[in-house]
Amino acid sequence: MKTLIRISTAAALAAGLSLGGTAAQAAGGHGGPELMHPSWSFEGIYGRYNEDQLKRGWEVYAQVCASCHPLDYMHYRNLEGLGYTEDEVKEIAAQFEVRDGPDEWGEMFTRPATPPDAFAEPYENDALAKLANGGVVPPNLSVMTRARDGGADYVYSLMLGYEGGVPEWVHEEDPDFALPPGKSFNAYFPGYAISMPEQLFEGAVTYSDGTEATPEQMAKDVTAFLQWAAEPELEDRKELGRYTLLFLIVFTGVLYAYKREIWKDAH
Amino acid sequence: MSSTPNPVWSNRAIKWVDRRMPIFTLMYNELVVYPAPRNLNYWWNFGSLAGIALVILIFSGIFLAMYYVPHEDMAFASIERIMRDVNYGWLIRFIHMNTVSLFFLCVYIHIFRGMYYGSYKAPRELLWGIGVIIYLVMVGTAFLGYVLPWGQMSFWAATVITSLVTPIPWVGEDLAIWLWGGFGVNNATLQRFFSLHYLFPMVIFALVFLHLWALHTTKSNNPLGVEVKKKADTLPFHPYYTMKDAFGLGVALIALAFFVFFAPNYFNHAINYVQADPMVTPEHIVPEWYFLPFYAILRAVPDKLGGVVLMFLSIAIWLALPWLDTSKVRSGRFRPLFKWFFWLLVIDFCILTWLGAMPAEGAYVTMGQWATAYYFAHFILILPLLGWFEKTKPVPESISAAVTAGHDKEAAA
């Protein structure tokens, strides 16, 4: 048993080392305040999504973010994962236009989207996207929580991190800091100058469940939605994980007992 | 040792095959009655664990390859498709990703186990050397695999590592272009990396067989470092070590499952979920944790070519270990001074790992140079000298003598 403990210490050490590495990266360079950390329903080994929250988050995305940000790799049919019925998804999809074609006359055309369609792109191409957004293409949001250190906390903080002017602590950090024209100040964005203007003003969306649309509420909902968009497998994964771990722990216990039984006379 | 009589097969099909090609007899002799020292401790579990990790990687990899598209415009999206639209694709991918870490952890423990117990000494030099080669091919495989998802870190790691050849005098530049199949990392690079990433694991698999062949010829070393002399020193591999390995596998799978299901991206860099963009260099280019010690050695040298050479030597020097270590005593257990230096090396290795993740600036650079210097000093100064100066403790007569004397309580645990 003593050796076992030593082995697990070694493993923990190795894990700790790589953790150190990850932490070092996360700290990588830019200062700014610590990320906000609201409580998320999808955290922990029993984590689940909250369907009402996801639906509200989808409403924020559809009413605000969709005009600039794509959700690549996703299809309208995926919205059933939010708890919408097949018919509701058909209705939702029909509100968006997608490009199709060529038709029998060789022409491209637009038509209302159907569930198997990929989400409509906000811009026809990157050049147009840049033109509309001060030279920066608004990034795809469907992997966003996986693609930033801090994940959901980062996205949430970013949405709420806007300030009217440049706060004093920034000048203490860097006396020469000046916000370039066309950019907004965001305390959580690396370098603080972001090309996305503030989005979540009081009442920016109308929730169909009547929830009051405060900036915090919208930020939380849209972040939960984006987390789901990035990890749609999360609930299945954690559930399968709980059963697998339980099985492995019991099975390994049995193996240990059996091993001791076999080795009993060999000592 | 294999004085056991060959088995008599009662099943007629087995008998038929075995008479024409004694594969069942071979398996029986090598996996069932194979005489293993009776005192192997849990550090001896990591070889078989690494082997199982390799098999898991090959299986999950073959399934990934059914959907993966090695094209610069489609690779990233194809991974997302695996994660979203392929049934249990996320599971297969997360198993593949996290088993790499398990594989390297096992192999590192396996290597350091060998260093502590002197497993590289005669007559096991070849066994050890094949192991070092396996490790080198593993490094290559993991590097190639990391490029496949075509994220930002994939692309820039590929760029940094392939340009290591450019400082080679005369041919460096041309060599880089030849490796890339272009004037920088591009689609041709991705395709050849995929091809090689599929090939290398098969090479490792073959090398593992050579490794085992050598092992079964010289037989396992053991915590006492004294050779097996009589039957009482051994236990049949089955059921003793099959059960012990099975239990160890259970523990490893628990750890693996924890990461696969609850922290699947823990060892990954977030930025690798941003598609590769040759126009945008990430702020920090950091390799996977298992490459960090060697990355630190690479960066310890101000001269690029020197760094590359030193990094290569830092692994190649393991090949010379059987001759650098001049001590007559095999196991570290009977070498009071060596023990200390062994753990210092482990600490040094951990420091290098940590430094590999730090930016190459200020105090980190100096620390990296000292840690690198110590790493090499261990092999070319300390080990050869220790053999001369160290006063070793008496080595027991035989394994069974030590076990019955209770001398080796822990080893038989």
Ligand code: HEM
């Ligand atoms: C020595 C064994 C192997 C090692 C060390 C290894 C290592 C890796 C690594 C580090 C990645 C990147 C993971 C990521 O960030 O997504 C990867 C991806 C991949 N590997 Fe392997 N691999 C091994 C065996 C195989 C085999 C046998 C195949 C089968 C052809 C395979 C196919 C793939 C594919 C298709 C990917 C891209 C998908 C992905 O990124 O998840 N691998 N491998």
